[in-house]
Amino acid sequence: MSGFHTPVMVQESVRFLALRAGGTYVDATTGGGGHSLAMLKAEAGIRLFCFDQDEEALEEAGKILTGFDQAEFIRANFASMRTELALRQIKGIDGILFDLGVSSHQLDKAERGFSIDKQATLDMRMDQVAPRSAWHAVNELPESELAKIFREYGEELSAKRIARAISKAEKPIEATQDLVRIIETVVGSGSKESLKTKIRIFQALRIYVNDELEVLTRALTDAINLLNPGGRIVVLSYHSLEDRIVKQSFRKAEQDCLCPPAIINCVCDHYKQLKVLTRSPLEAGEEEVKLNPRARSAKLRAAEKTASPKLKYKRL
Ligand SMILES: C[S@@+](CC[C@H](N)C(=O)[O-])C[C@H]1O[C@@H](n2cnc3c(N)ncnc32)[C@H](O)[C@@H]1O
Structure with missing residues (x-):
């Protein structure tokens, strides 16, 4: 293969x-x-x-x-x-x-923006011409909507706190690694748990972006x-x-x-x-x-x- x-x-x-x-x-x-x-x-x-x-x-x-x-x-x-x-x-x-x-x-190609460990513009669209991307989600959605996405699509316990950190961050948030750093201000870095949170937040955004x-x-x-x-x-x-x-x-x-x-x-x-x-x-x-x-x-x-x-x- x-x-x-x-x-x-x-x-x-x-x-x-x-x-x-x-x-x-x-x-x-x-x-x-x-x-x-x-x-x-x-x-x-x-x-x-x-x-x-x-x-x-x-x-x-x-x-x-x-x-x-x-x-x-x-x-x-x-x-x-x-x-x-x-x-x-x-x-x-x-x-x-x-x-x-x-x-x-899709995960491996950095430009697609699906991966937590590759620097890329926040995208995550499977259909490259779809109007809604992860960039729009993190920069334009209200805090409450983001928290709902993280809770429902990521089953993430820190959903509210991460949504708050995103809404307080300087805009625009352009890249995957900027988002990773914001998540880390809430759950820290280096631990297994913080890695799982980052994966859950990215999964939630991907599910939202692609409906x-x-x-x-x-x-x-x-x-x-x-x-x-x-x-x-x-x-x-x-x-x-x-x-x-x-x-x-x-x-x-x-x-x-x-x-x-x-x-x-x-x-x-x-x-x-x-x-x-x-x-x-x-x-x-x-x-x-x-x-x-x-x-x-x-x-x-x-x-x-x-x-x-x-x-x-x-x-x-
Ligand atoms: C896990 S991969 C499929 C791999 C494939 N079975 C193979 O053997 O290579 C999932 C694929 O489904 C596509 N996909 C996901 N959701 C879709 C949708 N709603 N409509 C059309 N394609 C979709 C993705 O773009 C991706 O290429």
Whole structure:
């Protein structure tokens, strides 16, 4: 694999996708193309739509997937997957993979501003032309909003104090290392705990900048609706906030009715759409974690689309 990104739990992902010749599949987060390549090698007779909002990622994937004419690249947020596929006359798909978060390339390339130990302008946009960046967040958001972001997306206990330090700091705060120094005025430097705080604050800003949780929730609903009966959805997540959303979305889609227990005759339009294939999430094996430390936090969840009901089931 190239130095761009080492894909995580590739064999498990491909196994759960249960690719079928003639099927239509989506790699929602193509990155460097590692998972896409494995899918195309496992079953050459598929059609594969490769999404990513990052132009550099699709350029890299294009190189790795040279010669695979069954792959079509779409530079777009996976939030617009339904529209993008409809534009290509695709109404149903047989499988979809989400490998969430950022690629090693995005973290390693200093200019992207994702890393706590690389000097760069505060950016953190996965989509390089998106209007909102980390610079805007730290320089323009009110203190209370920043504290909320750090608390909700970073689960950071010092959220309030760090937001206050940022709002009191001389503006503009231009670079990642300026932000690191401000965080250190609150939690100190050199200790394991202060390092964890810096990672949590950067994670929180990244989630905010890319609207990651909201977009994921919407995209999972769309993906489940798009799946043909028997189609599979596989999601790899890397932190608890994402995993919770995946777990809850699967759970909801697994139920046949969402009415409160007191309602005897079902009045909701909800019906069972998924059979969950992983009761608890799969984790990477020791060997893989040794070779690729990023795999340590990965959680894989998979589910299969059930047949669509002809009539909504009514409880008596
Ligand atoms: C962990 S990497 C994927 C790595 C890939 N599976 C591989 O084998 O190289 C995640 C990728 O998803 C992209 N991404 C994250 N959120 C996205 C979104 N909402 N829409 C489109 N792409 C997204 C990122 O730009 C990044 O390239």
